[in-house]
Amino acid sequence: MRAFAHLLDRLSLTASRNAKLTLARDYLSGTPDPDRGWALAALTGALTFRGAKPAAIRAAVEARMDGALFAWSYDYVGDLAETVALVWPARPGANRPPALSEVVDALTHATRPQAQALIDGWLDALDADGRWALLKLVTGGLRVGLSARLAKQALADLGGVPVSEVEEVWHVLAAPYGDLFAWLEGRAARPDASAPGRFRPVMLAQAIDEAELTRLDPADYAAEWKWDGIRVQAVSERGQRRLYSRTGDLISGAFPDVVAALDFEGVIDGELLILRQGVVAPFGDLQQRLNRKTADAKLMAKYPAGIRAYDLLLEGETDLRTLSFAERRVRLEAVIAAAGSARLDLSPLQSFTGWDDLARLRADPPPGDPRAAEGLMLKRRDSAYLAGRPRGPWFKWKREARRVDAVLMYAQRGHGKRSSFYSDFTFGVWREDAEGRRHLTPVGKAYFGFTDEELTQLDAFVKANTVERFGPVRSVRADRDFGLVLEVAFEGLQRSTRHKSGLAMRFPRISRIRWDKPAREADELTTLERLLETMG
Amino acid sequence: MVIRPESLLHPRPAGLYCPPADAYVDPTRPVARAVITHGHADHARAGHGVVIATPETLAIMAARYGEGFAGQVHPLAFGQSVSRDGVTFSLAPAGHVLGSAQAVVRWKGLTMVVSGDYKRRRDPTCRPFEPVPCQVFITEATFALPVFRHPPDSGEIARLLQSVAQFPERSHVVGAYSLGKAQRVIALLREAGWDRTIHVHGALEKLNALYEAFGVDLGPLAPATGAAKAQLAGAIAIAPPSALATPWARRFPDPVDAFASGWMRIRARARQQGVELPLILSDHADWDELTATIAELSPAQVWITHGREEALARWCELNGVAARALALVGYGEEGD
Structure with missing residues (x-):
């Protein structure tokens, strides 16, 4: 429990992905079975107890100490588990601190009253960090910023295997994962991944540009739009229906409407979108349904989800991944047609004669859904379905980013390595008010796109031209006669009620710093509004 | 005649004042005569007439403010005492930082101890806190909430x-x-x-x-x-x-x-x-140290200078110790 508590403590305050991986990998390699397996289950959300309720824990501590002192303490700390961990008046004569696996074992078999007695005893035996970890564990509040994706990467690092191999076996394994660690440490063969309903690692595309394209033969490739949703894998296999994210996280719970529509036997690769009468809604609509555990009827009616399918990995019991894309596509079309659901449609292939032809299509998509696409996907007709990002068979040819010249308005301190720099930049464009005066209105915020050297220059500019400070934020001088123009590249525009300008950008980044350009010559809000019209 | 503790020490806008000796303990603004418990800026300010403190604290003040930080300095080593108009001042180690002291004030059979900032655990850089029996213990309360229990x-x-x-x-x-x-x-x-x-x-x-x-x-x-x-x-x-x-x-x-x-x-x-x-490394007493010190000294009264007075006053009430919060302002600015 001590090592687990220490891990949680560090993870909860660590922002860097690499540092988190180091912490997780060190813990997993230095902790014996089955403790590390239970820790992994707890961190990835695969472990829940019905044993402990916050109210019971609060009652237990209030039975041991003055109510007023507890109330002041809770008020000060603001988090129940942390408060109880800190104030817990331990009774002397406690047992040794429990191992994590003892806690899991005992709670799995305990009734609720028994569980609270066990917890009281453990709280007596643990120190404050251990109590905090225990209470977070039993109340299901382990939000320490270690995603399942990172946990799988830490496992892959531990075993020196590609993360796709961990993803492939992940969903057939159960805590405490003794077979997984035995495989990763070379003591046993890889666990059998053939259980129905499992995730298959997805195939990813390389980015490509126009110049590289000319080296390829257009006849070898099929083209389709690159949809702006999230990549999913829909599995319907021997009675098991599941929806996975592209990293193998189970998201069925948030999309019961989609899961109910999986009337086929096989595995489909496709894009999860909000589809209204077969028309794709903006990404912002899909966001309303992401990162939830469940969805209620009202939400599903307002934001109906569906899948635009582009590949078929399994048909019936036949694994199609070794077949060519062209062969899989024919079977996919048949499966979608047979399913006959409005929530399941096909990503249409685009016919084209050569790269120039396709370039025109990409630059000027026809009205309708393609206007909202991020670009085109190119897939070799003879390509097998391979896990990971192989070089050659699949390419994403993104639409040129849109660009706008905006003026730097505010800057905020960054985090981690960048905490001494002003590295998050809010920028605005000109807008005319009713009396014809021009003001800057913020349209977005960007914190990447520049080099380290440019960051130093931007930081110096912010410090030298600060007008006001609000905590970690500074406003900088930005008016007709003086201001720093930033060329901002972005992928899309959406209407937004959250921003004063009425617009929100997708993936904005600073593509160039225009030291040379006068602030008054930056773009107008009307330019962005026109762009929004043409983007459909 | 029973001496009221308030006659020996009581709060004034400039800090804790001792009328019979016309002196302040850790005053927050310039005064004629000051007893300084330790060198942190919120307790030790420049510009007093006479400063009575340990040699270490005087050296710290000189290092921070320059040699002319006071009109006159009066070094008082641990164990020594100085008297003025029947009031005897001495300093006892507080275990807070180098040279940190509790101010012990005696007058007509009454002993009052101003803890200054203190801690009870071992610190390789200063003398450990020495408990001084007293009728009134004037304590800090920086970490006076049961959530503050510093680990080893x-x-x-x-x-x-x-x-x-x-x-x-x-x-x-x-x-x-x-x-x-x-x-x-x-x-x-x-x-x-x-x-x-x-x-x-x-x-x-x-x-x-x-x-x-x-x-x-x-x-x-x-x-x-x-x-x-x-x-x-x-x-x-x-x-x-x-x-x-x-x-x-x-x-x-x-x-x-x-x-x-x-x-x-x-x-x-x-x-x-x-x-x-x-x-979690603190130079202040945590909740357990604060309450254990009061229990150990068992003073007739506890006065609480700065920090989270209400919780410590509540503990005193639950444990039958008379307590009052002095509501002194200006301390605790240097942090921990």
Whole structure:
């Protein structure tokens, strides 16, 4: 429990992905079975107890100490588990601190009253960090910023295997994962991944540009739009229906409407979108349904989800991944047609004669859904379905980013390595008010796109031209006669009620710093509004 | 005749005042005569007429404010006393920082002790707290909430060293207040066997030298300037908290920001300040030390100067000790 508590403590305050991986990998390699397996289950959300309720824990501590002192303490700390961990008046004569696996074992078999007695005893035996970890564990509040994706990467690092191999076996394994660690440490063969309903690692595309394209033969490739949703894998296999994210996280719970529509036997690769009468809604609509555990009827009616399918990995019991894309596509079309659901449609292939032809299509998509696409996907007709990002068979040819010249308005301190720099930049464009005066209105915020050297220059500019400070934020001088123009590249525009300008950008980044350009010559809000019209 | 304690000491806008001796303890504005418990800026201010304090505290004040910080100084070593108009002042170790003292004030059979800031656990850089029997104990209350129960120092230093081993390519920059905490962190690292050079921020150099002059061995120290970035991988540096996340810190490779403070017990505090490695090291008594000290001294009355008075007053009430909050302002500004 001590090592687990220490891990949680560090993870909860660590922002860097690499540092988190180091912490997780060190813990997993230095902790014996089955403790590390239970820790992994707890961190990835695969472990829940019905044993402990916050109210019971609060009652237990209030039975041991003055109510007023507890109330002041809770008020000060603001988090129940942390408060109880800190104030817990331990009774002397406690047992040794429990191992994590003892806690899991005992709670799995305990009734609720028994569980609270066990917890009281453990709280007596643990120190404050251990109590905090225990209470977070039993109340299901382990939000320490270690995603399942990172946990799988830490496992892959531990075993020196590609993360796709961990993803492939992940969903057939159960805590405490003794077979997984035995495989990763070379003591046993890889666990059998053939259980129905499992995730298959997805195939990813390389980015490509126009110049590289000319080296390829257009006849070898099929083209389709690159949809702006999230990549999913829909599995319907021997009675098991599941929806996975592209990293193998189970998201069925948030999309019961989609899961109910999986009337086929096989595995489909496709894009999860909000589809209204077969028309794709903006990404912002899909966001309303992401990162939830469940969805209620009202939400599903307002934001109906569906899948635009582009590949078929399994048909019936036949694994199609070794077949060519062209062969899989024919079977996919048949499966979608047979399913006959409005929530399941096909990503249409685009016919084209050569790269120039396709370039025109990409630059000027026809009205309708393609206007909202991020670009085109190119897939070799003879390509097998391979896990990971192989070089050659699949390419994403993104639409040129849109660009706008905006003026730097505010800057905020960054985090981690960048905490001494002003590295998050809010920028605005000109807008005319009713009396014809021009003001800057913020349209977005960007914190990447520049080099380290440019960051130093931007930081110096912010410090030298600060007008006001609000905590970690500074406003900088930005008016007709003086201001720093930033060329901002972005992928899309959406209407937004959250921003004063009425617009929100997708993936904005600073593509160039225009030291040379006068602030008054930056773009107008009307330019962005026109762009929004043409983007459909 | 029974002497009312308020006749010997009572709060005034400038601080705790002793009318029969016309003196203040730790006044927050310039006065004619001041007894200073320790060198932290919120207790020791410049500009008094006469200052009575330990030689260490006087040296700290001179280092911070310059030699002319007071009209006249009166060094009072532990165990010595000075009398004025029937009031006897002496100083007893408080265990807070180098030279820190409790002010013991005696008059007509009444003993009152002003704790100043204090702690009860061992500190290799200063004399441990000595309990002085008294009728009235005037205590600080910086960490007077049951949530503040500082863990053992050795465990905190072990966490720092474990992190250094785990991230050898990064350096660890420990934020620590320049008087007391910085030197204690260095001394604790030495006790834990860390004998490599510790890099220190320029703002600490004067006080480090002063500690060494008073016999506290800090081992090999070096400024952080001048060293190549790559050489600072795996290094430990100590800096005032205000230097974390400033251009000064850019010289270190991907630094792990640590902060040595009792406030680090609360996770939200660490998170708000962007601290990656909180080290719970405090120079103030925690809840258990505060309550145990009151229980041990068993004074007739407890007066509470600054901090979280209401919780400590509540504890006193539950334990049958008469207590009052003095509501003094101006303390606790230097942090922990």
